[in-house]
Amino acid sequence: xxxxxxxxxxxxxxxxxxxxxxxxxxxxxxxxxxxxxxxxxxxxxxxxxxxxxxxxxxxxxxxxxxxxxxxxxxxxxxxxxxxxxxxxxxxxxxxxxxxxxxxxxxxxxxxxxxxxxxxxxxxxxxxxxxxxxxxxxxxxxxxxxxxxxxxxxxxxxxxxxxxxxxxxxxxxxxxxxxxxxxxxxxxxxxxxxxxxxxxxxxxxxxxxxxxxxxxxxxxxxxxxxxxxxxxxxxxxxxxxxxxxxxxxxxxxxxxxxxxxxxxxxxxxxxx
DNA sequence: AGTACGTCCTGATCGC
DNA sequence: TGCGATCAGGACGTAC
Numbered sequence: 001x002x003x004x005x006x007x008x009x010x011x012x013x014x015x016x017x018x019x020x021x022x023x024x025x026x027x028x029x030x031x032x033x034x035x036x037x038x039x040x041x042x043x044x045x046x047x048x049x050x051x052x053x054x055x056x057x058x059x060x061x062x063x064x065x066x067x068x069x070x071x072x073x074x075x076x077x078x079x080x081x082x083x084x085x086x087x088x089x090x091x092x093x094x095x096x097x098x099x100x101x102x103x104x105x106x107x108x109x110x111x112x113x114x115x116x117x118x119x120x121x122x123x124x125x126x127x128x129x130x131x132x133x134x135x136x137x138x139x140x141x142x143x144x145x146x147x148x149x150x151x152x153x154x155x156x157x158x159x160x161x162x163x164x165x166x167x168x169x170x171x172x173x174x175x176x177x178x179x180x181x182x183x184x185x186x187x188x189x190x191x192x193x194x195x196x197x198x199x200x201x202x203x204x205x206x207x208x209x210x211x212x213x214x215x216x217x218x219x220x221x222x223x224x225x226x227x228x229x230x231x232x233x234x235x236x237x238x239x240x241x242x243x244x245x246x247x248x249x250x251x252x253x254x255x256x257x258x259x260x261x262x263x264x265x266x267x268x269x270x271x
Numbered sequence: 272a273g274t275a276c277g278t279c280c281t282g283a284t285c286g287c
Numbered sequence: 288t289g290c291g292a293t294c295a296g297g298a299c300g301t302a303c
Contacts, residue, residue: 080282082281118280155274166297
């Protein structure tokens, strides 16, 4: 489920819950395969008496730098397809599908909901060693049309598939890929290398616009969304339903599959 | 290298 | 209403 706006919302929820400054008392891992590094025992032991310094985001990854007695490891969380985080009183009723619990020193607990078990956890000293290659953050200054053009050069795959690569546009997922291409007026099956500089500039701007609006929707929702349920708000404008028409030009929306991912687009203005 | 496909998982939804 | 089939917003390993 989560793309950049959902992950950013999760991060802000953790900050609003004043996670920084709190200390993990350990971890209760309900599905061992979620822990990628180190082994389960090392992971749980490593979180004991680890104090949170900050909550950061890189693409769809949440980074939680920690202070322990003899170092500064980082907890890395990926929400996968169905993940969500909350911080509640330990005695509060637990929502369904909580897989992992991280008890805190103040009587609260960070809960990791993950229905499909595609979430991932790491506890490492050097995050760079486990994170894949990620583009500059599309919401930051580093994500330029020139950089995007360079990463599309020579690529024959459909632009929709390329946008899903985190090395091309970190944080984009299936929905925001469709949304960005819709806003830019670009057909999802165009080969990446066939896009001209003007189209790429438009695409960069559309990605920024779509993600910015996505983050804003969650920010406006604030407390209503707490705890951070694994359900997205509809920050995008594309109808994703049979028979609906394009809000911009009225044509009937079309659906296809790109790399086995459902892809909605307007056949009239996305060319 | 770049591309395409199968796989990991379970809950929700759809069609009969 | 019930039930099997299909679908879901991610990403990685593998094979060509």
